[in-house]
Amino acid sequence: MIPDGRLADILIKSDTMESARLREIQDKVRFNKVGLHDFLLKGDVLTAEDIVGAVIEVSGLSYLRLDSVNIQREASKLVSEEFCRTQTLIPISLVDNVLTVAVEDLLLPDVHSQLRRMTGKDVVLAVAEGDTIIKAIDECFKGDEAEASLDRVMGDVEVEDLIATEAMVGEDEAEEGDESDENDSLIVKLVNSIIVDAYMKGASDIHIESYRHSKHPTRIRIRVDGTLLDYRTIPNRYVKAMVSRIKIMSKLDIAERRVPQDGKITFNISKGKGLELRVATMPVAGEQEDVVLRLLAASEPLPIDKIGLEGRNFQRLKTIVEQPYGMILVVGPTGSGKTTTLHSIMAHLNTAERKIWTAEDPVEITQYGLRQVQIAPKRGLTFARALRSFLRADPDIIMVGEMRDMETSSIGVEASLTGHLVLSTLHTNNAPETIVRLLEMGLDPFSFADALLGVLGQRLVRTLCRGCKETYNPTREEYDDLIYEFGQEDFLRSTGSAVNRQYSSSIELFRRKEGGCAVCNWTGYKGRTAIHELLPTSDELRHLIVSGAPVSSIREQSIKEGMTTLKQDGIVKVLKGMTDIHEVRRVCSR
Numbered sequence: 324m325i326p327d328g329r330l331a332d333i334l335i336k337s338d339t340m341e342s343a344r345l346r347e348i349q350d351k352v353r354f355n356k357v358g359l360h361d362f363l364l365k366g367d368v369l370t371a372e373d374i375v376g377a378v379i380e381v382s383g384l385s386y387l388r389l390d391s392v393n394i395q396r397e398a399s400k401l402v403s404e405e406f407c408r409t410q411t412l413i414p415i416s417l418v419d420n421v422l423t424v425a426v427e428d429l430l431l432p433d434v435h436s437q438l439r440r441m442t443g444k445d446v447v448l449a450v451a452e453g454d455t456i457i458k459a460i461d462e463c464f465k466g467d468e469a470e471a472s473l474d475r476v477m478g479d480v481e482v483e484d485l486i487a488t489e490a491m492v493g494e495d496e497a498e499e500g501d502e503s504d505e506n507d508s509l510i511v512k513l514v515n516s517i518i519v520d521a522y523m524k525g526a527s528d529i530h531i532e533s534y535r536h537s538k539h540p541t542r543i544r545i546r547v548d549g550t551l552l553d554y555r556t557i558p559n560r561y562v563k564a565m566v567s568r569i570k571i572m573s574k575l576d577i578a579e580r581r582v583p584q585d586g587k588i589t590f591n592i593s594k595g596k597g598l599e600l601r602v603a604t605m606p607v608a609g610e611q612e613d614v615v616l617r618l619l620a621a622s623e624p625l626p627i628d629k630i631g632l633e634g635r636n637f638q639r640l641k642t643i644v645e646q647p648y649g650m651i652l653v654v655g656p657t658g659s660g661k662t663t664t665l666h667s668i669m670a671h672l673n674t675a676e677r678k679i680w681t682a683e684d685p686v687e688i689t690q691y692g693l694r695q696v697q698i699a700p701k702r703g704l705t706f707a708r709a710l711r712s713f714l715r716a717d718p719d720i721i722m723v724g725e726m727r728d729m730e731t732s733s734i735g736v737e738a739s740l741t742g743h744l745v746l747s748t749l750h751t752n753n754a755p756e757t758i759v760r761l762l763e764m765g766l767d768p769f770s771f772a773d774a775l776l777g778v779l780g781q782r783l784v785r786t787l788c789r790g791c792k793e794t795y796n797p798t799r800e801e802y803d804d805l806i807y808e809f810g811q812e813d814f815l816r817s818t819g820s821a822v823n824r825q826y827s828s829s830i831e832l833f834r835r836k837e838g839g840c841a842v843c844n845w846t847g848y849k850g851r852t853a854i855h856e857l858l859p860t861s862d863e864l865r866h867l868i869v870s871g872a873p874v875s876s877i878r879e880q881s882i883k884e885g886m887t888t889l890k891q892d893g894i895v896k897v898l899k900g901m902t903d904i905h906e907v908r909r910v911c912s913r
Contacts, residue, residue, distance in 0.1 A: 330359050330374075337377035339369070357794060357831065357900060387415070387425050389455040398422060399463040401442045403523075409841070410434055413451075413459045420444055425451040425459075441523070510564045513557070514572070518590055521545045521554070522598060522618055524844070527658070529554075531569075531614040533562040533607070541565075547844070548785050548851050549658065566604065566612050573602040580612055587685075588616070599685065619687050624666035631853035633895060636887065639857055640779065644668050649776035650739040652726070654751045660783050660853050661748040662687055665722055668746060669693060672720060681722040682709035698724065707731045714738055723747040729764045736766060739774040752912070753889060754780040754858035755878040758868055772868040777859040782889055783851045784896070784906040788843035791836040792900070796828060805904065809894045813882075833900040852901055854893040854910075858886055 331349065334340040340348075352362050363369045398417040399407075402424075407413055411427040412434070422444040426434065438446045521529050526545035533541045540556040557565065570577045573586030588600040601617040632640060643651060651668070653661045666688045669679060673692045684698035684706075694716075696709050706723050707730040713721050714734075726732045726747050739745040751757045757778045762768055797805075806814050835847025843849040858864075858881045867877055882888070887895075893907030 333377050334374075339373060339377040354829075357833075358789075387449045387451040389413075389415070389425060389451050389459050392425075394459060394463060396463065399459075401444070402438065404460065404464040406437075406441070406523075407460050407464075408457075411453050411456050412438075413456050413463065414442075415449075415459075417444065421447055423447045423449060425449050425456055427451065427453040427456055507564060510561065510568050513561070514565060514568050517543065517554075518598070518600070518616070518618075519592060522592060527618055529614075529616040529618070531562070531565065531616075533566070533611045533613060534559060534609075548846075548848060549783055550785065550846075550848075552844075552846075562611075566614055569602060569614055569616070570604065573600075575602070575604065580610070581606055601685065619685060624670040624688055624690055625663060627667045627671040630660075630664055630667050631896075632855055632857075633887075633892060635885070636855055636857045636892070639859055640668075640777075641671075643777045643859055644672060644744075646744065646776055648739055648742050648744055650735060650745045650747070650774045651776050652747055652749055652757055652778045653781065654749045654754060654757045654778060655781045656750060656752070658783070659781055660851075661781065662724070664779065664781060664853070665746050665748065666690065669720070669722060672744075677719040678717055679720040679722065680713040680716060680718045681724075682706050682713070683722075683724045705731075707734055710734045710738065714741075714743075718743055720744045720746065725749065726761070729766070732761060732764055732766055736770050736774045740770060745774075751780075753878075754778040754856050754886070755874050755881055758877055759874050762868070762871065768869050768871065772860070772865040775860050775865075775868070777857060780856045780858070780889060781853045782893075782910040783853055784893060784902045784910055785848035786850045786852050786902050787833055787835055787900070788839060788847055788849040790842040790849070791840040791847065792833045793836050794831045795834055797830060797832050802830060805894055805897070809891050813891060832897065832903075834903050848906075852896065854889050854896060854907070856886055856889045856892060859884075 331345055334345060335342060348362065348368065349359065352359050360374065363374065392415055394413065394415045395417060398414040401414055401417070401422065402412075412424055414422055414424045416423045422438070422442055424438060424446055426448050427450070435446055435448065438444075517529060524545060524547060526547050527549075528546040530544045530546070530551065531541065532544070541559050541562040542556055543554045544551045545554045546552075567577045569588075570584070570586070572588045572590075575584045575586045583606065584602075584604045586602045588602060590598045590600060592598050599619040601619060603615045603617075605613045605615070607613050627641070628637065653664050655661055662683075669681070670690060673679060673690060675692075679693050681693055681695045682698055683695060684700075686695050686697050689695065696704075698704055698706060698709060706725065706727060710721065710723055710731060711734060721735075721738055721743055723731060723735055723745065724747070726735060726749050735745045735747060749757055749760065751760050755778075757780070758775070761771060837847070839845040839847040860868075861884055863880055863884070864877065867880060890907060890911040893902070893911055894904070896902050897904050897907060
């Protein structure tokens, strides 16, 4: 969806709305804390066609008559028929890695980023009438059964037939000798289809949970936007072959089932589009094995102003990262977006005048200009060893994937005190706790206090689906609870004039729609955003570090100096309609 500021400019430049009228509407938007686009549509001020027409006029995007356009068949097949029909779009041409796509609705949520992720191409959107797009889809995908490969056409049908047959036969009739082989074509198709489907759904992990000697079938779940969802069940008689197939793909020992194993799979989603999967097998009760696969799709860094940092935090972080030397830590639990944040910072710093070395495990995001090293502990290439080598390779900036131990941490401190900017991560619950954790590792407090520039703590919360989120009037009790959790004095000082400081019956917040919609897979949430707490070091904090002060003292001083806590930042995003308080409470303990 177009940001409010950009949409306002479009409406003025296209003469769709007069300036005075728009200013009046913007005042109402700020008072009701809703997006400009939603307010215009729900208030019957403009129609969706009016907004799209204005976007076309100002953006210069072309309006296509598909009945007069020659659609390249190669381009149209880069996106699945199901996605084309669901979103009412059709790729029409591919020239020099630029894919032109005709869409009915330019304001479809995330359609541009989804197309880039699915195709690996640079995407340009154009507008066409919905009826002509549907007709083009019918023509482009007609006769695919005759042209597509057997794997592509029959895979899902055979899998569904397998499940239906198993249900009719019953587990009691399935003999040990009836098990499929890991090289059986059906097992190969089944594993491939699970990986591809999980990728297309935007999953970060696949969990295969076996119940071989139970009446329950093997369950497969996928993690989407940080939450596990049931994906499908598989007859237990096939799970052994599935696990063996995954082990073969990741070069693991298929005969070893008593100890955990780790491996990697390089998987081709489509021509020129690769996907890396980290594989972990785990023996469970009943002589079974579970498998967890983490999907690591190569991606580009987000701009630093797109990682969810609010006004003051954003300005303070920019000031910190532009220092010539020192240590900056990004902290949080596994899967909280630490690597994404570090790469956004490095993208901001990545200029021709700077040499940047990174040690990562694995390399998930690639950037031109960075010299990125994949850690390989089995070959002796650890974070500490890579960091030592970087110091002899003329660096300006060093990024270490994680401060896992005393050796890595101490070398990082030494590097930051000898003229280098060092970026790294740590698995801690919040920013103040990070300082105490590193001191407990054995770091010299004087050197550490001098080296540390700041700590950025973060979590990821699910965002409300733009397609179906609802407004509601909170009760006085609900609103008072928000203020209490934020801290009344901090709330009045920090939230700004755009937020209602006192309760009134006209206050509106957003919540997820029960049951959701097709865009959010019926969950009410679509995508995630980060909430942060930024702790810059000061003379007072350095004194506390040197004196070995407890976490409570460091936290108290940080808040006194203006640090916004994780929960406070989350509540600000609740008041702005980005998420709801249930999500914030889910990831924040205080």
